[in-house]
Amino acid sequence: MFDSYQENTLRYYPERCINCKRCTQVCPHAVFAEGEARAELAKPSECMECGACALNCPTQAIEVQSGVGCAWAMINAALRGGDMDSCSCGGPDASCCGGEKEKEKTPCCGAK
Amino acid sequence: MKDSMKEEAGCCASSTGILEKDKPSPASPCTCAVGGSTAGQPSCCPPTGDVQQTPIRTTTSEITLSHRLDHFLARWGVNRMGHTVEPGLYPLGNPTPDSDVFVSANYSLSFDALRSALAGRDAYILVLDTKGINVWCAAGKGTFGTDELVRRIQSSGLSGIVRHRKLILPQLSAPGVSWPDVLRRSGFLVEYGPVRARDLPEYLENRKAIPSMRRVEFPIRDRLVLIPVELVMAFKFMVIPAIVLGFLVSWLIAAELVLAVLTGTVLFPILLPWLPTKDLSTKGLILGFLVMTPTAILGAGAFAPFQLAVAAATLLIFPPITAYLALNFTGSTPFTSRTGVKKEIFRYVPGMAAMAGSGAVVAIITGALRILGVI
Known part of the structure; x- marks a missing residue:
């Protein structure tokens, strides 16, 4: 109840894992944990879909639709008739979450 | 020896013309043909073109x-x-x-x-x-x-x-x-x-x-440093409506709008981890009610139809404003996923709009009845 964050687009295919441990290094929320022979998906619901693990996995054992978790950008994109899934924030001519639409994915706006 | 190394590296680092004295020889000798570097070039060669x-x-x-x-x-x-x-x-x-x-x-x-x-x-x-x-x-x-x-x-x-x-x-x-x-x-x-x-x-x-x-993590210090920019951005949207409200309706209502915005942009980031529920929209709505309920009661002052109608309008309009600002804080948090934020938008924004809209209707009717002298 009142928790929209239980599900996300993170998918892990452990059989492809070569245990390089990069996912455990890049994840800011310890979603992946080091295991005996392969990485373990420890806290999938903590995933914020930043995409770092998937991009840094050398064997494509991780998939995630990375993107901006910013309501301002998404609402702006929707209001302008754009695609909520490809909005992004930041950039030379956009203040934070200006609803600017060009490249895919962005995790944050005002955060560090 | 040094010169010959320099020759080998000729197309690479020396063309920067900097730090000549500190420059080591490249890890592996590189041989870039002049102007001929394309895909697959050795890593030490300068890139072409742009x-x-x-x-x-x-x-x-x-x-x-x-x-x-x-x-x-x-x-x-x-x-x-x-x-x-x-x-x-x-x-x-x-x-x-x-x-x-x-x-x-x-x-x-x-x-x-x-x-x-x-x-x-x-x-x-x-x-x-x-x-x-x-x-x-x-x-x-x-x-x-x-x-x-x-x-x-x-x-x-x-x-x-x-x-x-x-x-x-x-x-x-x-x-x-x-x-x-x-x-x-x-x-x-x-x-x-x-x-x-x-x-x-x-x-x-x-x-x-x-x-x-x-x-x-998102400790209090990290949340506090975000407040100024949240305030500056919200202020741009707030100042004109507040002045219009103040002149046309009442300065008390204008102050309540300012309070709702400050609640969403200052109080909300501070209290974030201690507010109930996981979704930011519901956290914001709860905080909005917590702040606006005493305000509405104090503002009403009397148990009469007009004062009660104003209080009802206040409670319908302002908490959703705080909730909406809270939802927009998702972009500043370091943990909200796009999937979740999207779900929040579809779940709560229609409700927020409906609440604020019905509050506006109540306010307009109340105002009209007041002008007509009914209440």
Whole structure:
């Protein structure tokens, strides 16, 4: 109840894992944990879909639709008739979450 | 001997015309035919075409008063995109060809955090052109990304300046950087350092991050520094409606609008972890009611139809405003996923609009009845 964050687009295919441990290094929320022979998906619901693990996995054992978790950008994109899934924030001519639409994915706006 | 090495490296680092005395020979001799470098070129060769050789500047670990002023203005959203550092390679202290290379964004707060954390060390800092955006956001956008990193390695002549082939990147650049691609395209191995630059001294002791260094938290201090910019942005939307309300309706209602906005932009970030429910919209709505209920009761002052109608309108209009501002704070938190935020938008925005809309209807009817002298 009142928790929209239980599900996300993170998918892990452990059989492809070569245990390089990069996912455990890049994840800011310890979603992946080091295991005996392969990485373990420890806290999938903590995933914020930043995409770092998937991009840094050398064997494509991780998939995630990375993107901006910013309501301002998404609402702006929707209001302008754009695609909520490809909005992004930041950039030379956009203040934070200006609803600017060009490249895919962005995790944050005002955060560090 | 030295000359011949220089000859071999002729097409590479020496063309930068910098740091000649410190320049080591490349790890492997490179032989770039003049003007003939295309795909598959050796990593030490300068890129063709659009990439320009950038000169080396130097830097220190000192944070001066003017840097602090720059940080302060950045936090208040003044000249938001203007807090930049020139991209390129910066020697810090007296680096040797074996010194570590740290990569940063050209946002002054990012660069300053890194160089001050490296106080007393000799190192190189490679600043990418992230258009004045911080590491994490730039990584999300892709400007702190594999392409820019590879381009900057080449344009700085880094492979002619250091003997090793290792780069230390901030962990939060990982959403934009693919280490296998960087290795393949530049020959440099990416090492992800800690999330926070201030953990670097401890990290560098044994090149290992303890779990807390890899975690992003959102402590009160990090939430507090975001408040000024939230306020500045909300103020732009708030000031005209508040003045209009004040002149046309009542200054009490105008003050309530200001209160609702301040609740969403100041109180909400402070109280975030202690508000019930997981969704930010519901957290905001609860906080909105907590603040506006006593306000509405005090504002009503009397148990009469008109005062009660005004209180009802107040409670219908203002809590959703706080909730909407709370929902928009998702972009500033370091943990909300797009899937979840999208779900929140579809779940709660229609309800917020319906509440505020019906509140407006109640207010208009109440006002009309008052003018007609009915209540």
